[in-house]
Amino acid sequence: MIANTLVKSKLVCVALNDKHQLTALQDSFKKDPYKKPPTQPVLYYKPRNTWNVDGAEIEWAKDFDGQDVASMVVGASLGIVIGQETCRVSVENALDFIGGYTLVADYSLPEQNYYRPDIKGKCLDGSAPVGPKIIDSSSLDNLDDLQVVIKVNGERKSLFAIADMERGVAELISIISHIMTLQPGEIIAVGFAGDRVPVSKGDTVDASIEGVGTLTNTLGGA
């Protein structure tokens, strides 16, 4: 665990929140093992061993035999930093509970399926850099105008518009706060582009949102 993480106590991520991805997967979500499309936000945690910072080298994951895994991917999201205790808030009031914004990158093994919690893929040490800093909630006017960009070695690989999220920020805060009471400093990664970006050993990855910042990390193992 690293001491200087920007995350306090909890990092909740929202999967399958890209409208285009949901549309593309609609048919497979009617089959086994899913049987029907999700009716609620699909949530997962990046636990505390994963929290990392801007500039850090991301460890290349190993399999159970101690060999380097064949492939890793990255996604990036706007990070909502909770500003005050948030318990059962309405959609109308939800944005008032935001204390700031940041970027969250999620390095993982390729997403094979969404049926079981993906502990092996998502809980790798140091795989959730957050930063580069937290900007004040007053510094962004309209969240729907934001785009999350991922560049690998300087080349743009992914562009995700916040407006393309199936559920918006206010709705997510409201729904999550009816499951769990959120505390100041806890962070919600509200949505990732459906197509995660493949990365290789030694790559430099920039995740950025204009007005929020650029989160830069390199892949280890080279």
Added chain:
Amino acid sequence: MRHARIIFEGRELDIDIDSEDRITTTSGEVLNVTLDSDQITWLPPVKEPGTIFALGLNYADHATELAFEPPKEPLVFIKHANTLTGHKQISYRPDNIEFQHYECELVAVIGKSGKNIKREDALDYIAGYTVCNDFAIRDYLENYYRPNLRVKSRDSLLPMGPWIVDTADVPDVMNLRLTTAVNGEITQDGSTKDMIFDVPFLVEYLSHIMTLNPGDMIATGTPHGVVDMQPGDIVVCSVENICSLETRIVSEQAYYGDKY
């Protein structure tokens, strides 16, 4: 020795409990109170709770009860401290649901950091054991990251305690009786010997994925025998030689009060 956290006479205290049930604070003060006293408010026993790993379908009979094949690899999900509450505290039943059940589980509390821990060394990384009740709201299950957070990450639905028993004082952790009683009637009766993936295996498995840290917990799953709970019910989850954990169910409105 057993270790707990309590509120007593307005003070939050870390306490040790010896084999004769004498209570001493970690600063050496002897408390003149008995373990069953209403003057004690029990807090969750892990002082700085980290990641809580919980096992699904880790007893073959429970997997069958839920109409599942026993898994070939552990089914692990993660919970956080918002779910924790202590012994003799309240947990809530959400409104408008059909089926909420308890899950009596042995919990291994991690005592030191480790990665790639071997099975034979696993117990060196466990500070001790306690009991939890890993409630589930079955109505909310969906087949995405199942069991999903809406089922398993709710406030107050992971009572734990009352205390942690040192690893050295639990000679055979894989042969302990687990029982749950609802309003005094035993509804669940199993043994840790029926776990599919035992405690040393789970430490080895998880630590090959990630570093385990002090304050992390592994809730090891529950055996056959889960029944619905209603507000007013008293549920007691017990693991032999570890502890008994009592919880009272209240309504969602009673739990959240002004925030309902």
